[in-house]
């Protein structure tokens with residue numbers, strides 16, 4: 243292994259070009275193997291059964307009728323399921339989600355109480371109806387505002403921060419904005435239902451599971467079962483959408499492994515759509531408070547941002563709602579704080595820009611309110627307070643930052659000059675027209691990643707890594723970086739991902755994989771070229787000559803997490819500016835997004851086509867976040883308390899084609915100087931800022947300040 247700096251490339255400029263997805267033909271012909279497609283042919287089918295109470299204990303799971311039903315092989319419950327150890331998430335102190343069936347406690351509605359294993363799904367579903375489950379019912383706490391809920395100031399993800407003296411900063415202010423913001427609970431809702439299959443060979447476990455992090459799932463299963471890590475293999479070469487819901491080793495994965503152990507046959511489990519609302523995480527709601535102090539000239543003197551988020555019983559979820567605020571603007575006096583409230587809800591998890599999505603809405607709405615108070619243009623207000631160095635990291639210089647260019651170019655593209663700053667001033671018939679904007683400073687995330695490069699006798703190459711492609715184009719960018727570094731054609735590089743038996747990788751998440759893996763590829767290609775005594779980007783013939791009569795030559799390298807102090811700079815995440823133009827029906831309160839401009843600084847664009855596609859996808863999610871998406875929990879006292887009332891795609895509204903205009907995306911800035919490839923993540927910056935830009939445009943159109951997501955028509959009447 244090596245961690246030396248990769249040599250600069252001299253090959254054909256494959257990077258940056260809009261190379262089409264290397265997995266495109268597989269995707270469009272339906273040939274892509276998703277987790278459930280890889281299930282062993284002889285697998286039995288498991289169906290999970292969720293609790294119909296929200297808090298309490300299971301008294302008895304009576305299996306008599308279910309076991310007598312046709313095709314049924316077994317029923318698992320806390321009475322007799324295998325006992326496993328609760329694992330930690332890899333590379334963090336967080337507890338992984340609780341494995342199912344380990345005790346009688348019901349922690350939320352839908353918590354698994356049993357699994358029926360049968361020959362077919364129909365037989366398993368039928369038998370699940372014949373289970374008789376009795377409960378001892380406790381009174382649940384499901385409302386974030388319920389005073390009975392346990393409140394914990396436990397600083398999730400190191401969110402809390404104090405700089406300077408907030409009270410002094412507020413005393414220096416000539417204008418103060420002080421407001422509360424609320425964002426609703428959202429559900430990730432990938433179209434592909436999550437699936438897991440398990441097969442035991444003695445004490446060795448092989449699984450095919452929907453996950454954004456096969457390496458971690460394998461670690462967690464090894465820990466759970468107390469078996470050697472090399473005896474566990476988890477594969478997930480593709481998945482049908484994740485948006486963060488595949489980041490954790492969720493209980494359904496354990497359930498498949500337990501069932502396969504009990505029946506001594508392969509078992510496959512596919513979640514139902516309602517189970518996707520309670521079984522694979524969700525974006526927690528937030529209650530936020532922002533205080534901004536400023537001088538008349540727009541200089542910020544104080545920023546306070548506090549947030550309360552719910553967390554499930556016996557669970558951890560690092561949701562950093564204030565990270566964007568901490569590094570967003572140059573302000574001397576700051577207090578940021580996240581508290582958690584423990585509720586009888588299903589475990590929240592990451593969802594598309596976790597924490598940032600909610601926090602950015604509050605901060606960037608408050609800044610718009612401040613701009614109105616001061617009579618300063620909102621773009622100008624942000625430029626005046628630009629953080630030229632990172633105030634959250636000892637004022638180290640950024641490794642790259644083109645936020646000012648994002649702001650100026652975005653204003654130009656949307657035609658910001660045409661905007662009348664007075665609210666409710668622009669009208670066409672019954673349509674009120676408004677413009678709004680928001681800035682985004684996304685956090686930097688890079689974890690160690692190892693890659694193996696194989697150069698074959700014919701001069702072609704292969705790249706191996708346990709990382710998976712969440713659908714953003716990882717196969718494609720890895721192919722490009724390897725091809726460029728080796729001087730090969732795209733078609734001469736094979737990329738193998740999504741298998742925990744390959745070299746260690748971080749998750750496909752946190753907008754961090756492209757940085758981690760592309761730099762690992764750069765290092766590993768340098769290492770293999772050194773072994774072959776080649777330099778530059780030698781091309782296929784030179785590679786073949788150097789390999790000679792060996793079958794292949796391989797090298798591995800790890801790209802480590804950079805150390806800011808050692809580098810003397812602050813590793814930068816992506817920056818972005820979002821500009822929205824909306825039309826609001828004055829009589830109906832319906833908001834239509836007419837234009838949405840995103841200008842993004844993500845460092846070196848590895849692939850214009852897939853990077854743009856990520857920003858477009860993120861923006862669609864942002865429009866949903868702003869106007870539509872809301873997982874609604876029944877808060878009324880009574881037997882239905884804690885039930886999600888819209889746990890299916892008919893009532894959970896998401897942005898579809900009719901809600902989304904032709905989105906405009908532009909990239910600015912250049913290669914980041916932190917790493918040889920110059921790349922920063924681009925995944926989640928696409929969603930961030932969209933909700934605030936739309937909300938601010940709604941204010942400009944209507945004069946109504948909505949401090950709540952989603953912004954639904956009833957709030958505008």
Ligand code: MOS
Pocket residue numbers: 454484485486487489592593594595596750751752753
């Ligand atoms: Mo992302 S929410 O880190 O998959």
